Amino acid sequence: MIKLLPKSSKLIGRLPKGCRYCEKGAKLVLLVTGLCSRRCFYCPLSKRKKGKNLVFADEKKVKNDSEIIDEARLIDALGTGITGGDPMFVPEKTLRYIKLLKENFGKSHHIHLYTAGNFEKKWINKLDDFGLDEIRFHPPVYSWDKMKNTSCEKLIKKSLNTDMDVGVEIPAMPGYENKIIVLAKHLDSLGVDFLNLNELEFSETNYNALNKMGFTVKKDISSAVKGSEKTAINVMKKTDVNMSLHYCSSSFKDAVQLRNRIM
Template identity: 40%
Template sequence: MLQLPVLKTPWYSYCTGKISEGCQLCVQGRKLVLFITGLCGQRCFYCPVSELKFGNDVVFANETPVKNPGNPVELIEEVGLTEARGAGITGGDPLVKIERCCDYIRLLKQNFGKKFHIHLYTPLQLVSEERLKKLFDAGLDEIRFHPNLDDQALWPRLSLARKFSWKTGVEIPSIPEYEEKTKKLIDFIVGKVDFINLNELELSDTQAEHYKLAKLGYKPKDAISYGVEGSVESGRVLLKYAIGKGLPGHLCTAKLKDGIQVKRRLQFRAKHVALSFEKRTKDGLLIRACLYLEELKPGFGYRKHLKTVCGGRLLEKLTDLKNKIQKELDCDETQIVIDEKKCRLLLPEKLLKKNISYFKKQNLSPAIVQEYPTSDGFEVDIEFL
């Protein structure tokens, strides 16, 4: 058998052979991340899911919360805003909410066509032929399993997926101390799946009880990365081992996720949510000229405060201020926009800087803000003027 070399890709990852269709769309920034539930029976010591999601039945389309899972209007909207051509369903364990998975798969296919590529990740605990058939009949294109490396009891369930004409794979983190256990898994899955995906192991800020990476002594590979020391090197060894057995693979790095996948997705979203007078950075951030109310401006506890007070009275106050500013500065109404999510005014940077003293007399705090174009609008930099 001709053994393919382990090649470095243009996206800072490594592969042997062609990467899966789901991964191809992902590196283009064209895959929506559909977090379908935080419920899960497995407790992986490396699981990075935040304590706000894990164990809770919540749904997110990328960073956007879906308020009513029975009517996921935010999901459809997010696909459009990010120009997605596919979705990756994750959790938690999606199979805990199998009917929701099937409903969403059908909904996405109905709205965006049969070519809208959908893949799903799941551990093996709830895998059965009946559940797999439901997913296949709903239109799932690709399924990726997450076996427990410490317990082989459920590994045979992987074979059930071969009864259906979709792409199947295994996706697990590359854990340096688990090289031999991963090789045993590779030996087992050869001939049963189409590919193996290895992810660079990453440290997380999650406070979930079962997360143990830091306690177990795993360290970042450098001062600016969440990637774990030795994970990529171990992953390359495993890719070589897998292709030696005839199993193609892909090693996805933290740099690919942050520097390629997320960046490109943000660029698409920024293009759609930026106001006509706003600038965008090459990384997909928005540069916004903002006017904050003195009682609700960024600072300690800002996010928490925003959730409790933004709305009603403050929005009425902003409406009055907007009307007053338009009249006194002789502005077109399209030049001053009320941001209802953050209870602030948005306007052209030139207009802001030209009238700083005036705005301060109105008890407004002018600022230039760099923030993500996501639904939460996370601020990266704030310069008060």
């Protein structure tokens, strides 16, 4: 049964722990690099960050570790979401930040990490050893319906043998419903904990690519792509799996996460 969450987000199963902290506005967003090995046409990362080896704590460009800790304390962060680019494009740097956060805020400071899943398997055990709580893989769109024996699948399998929660997070792409269903069923067979489906959004960097594919905004005052929410709902209705399925709307990110973070 689909459970309704604030701002049109939806859930089957249990909300991933990292998402629970985000819902409260209790997560620091730490972008450790704008670099990435993938070239996803829908990537929304801004020109300010994309392709640049910079660090941002929330939307503040930081020059040293103390500025990261200060920002986390300022917002009373109970956890951190490490993002990019791809944090695993710079694995040593990412491990250092995990260690920094755990040393300053303790083991209970929940850290989740997003990755394109294009790195050596040896780093999985290191992430686990350094205390990463949750890892979210973002497989390339061309592999969604043929994940078997891919490098990303191998990393997912290895992660499932650690103490980390393991999930996959992708955009709910209109026209890709069947591919997403195939992906969800395969992930469930592996024992993955959750699949997050994000509402696809236009940005300054992906507008041309999405426009060429015929995508349009669903409302004049929204950057969300028309049909993305419907795609996610259809996937949730048609997919019978044990793992959690979570649809996160663009309005939820804008209204709930940010508002709760600044209150």
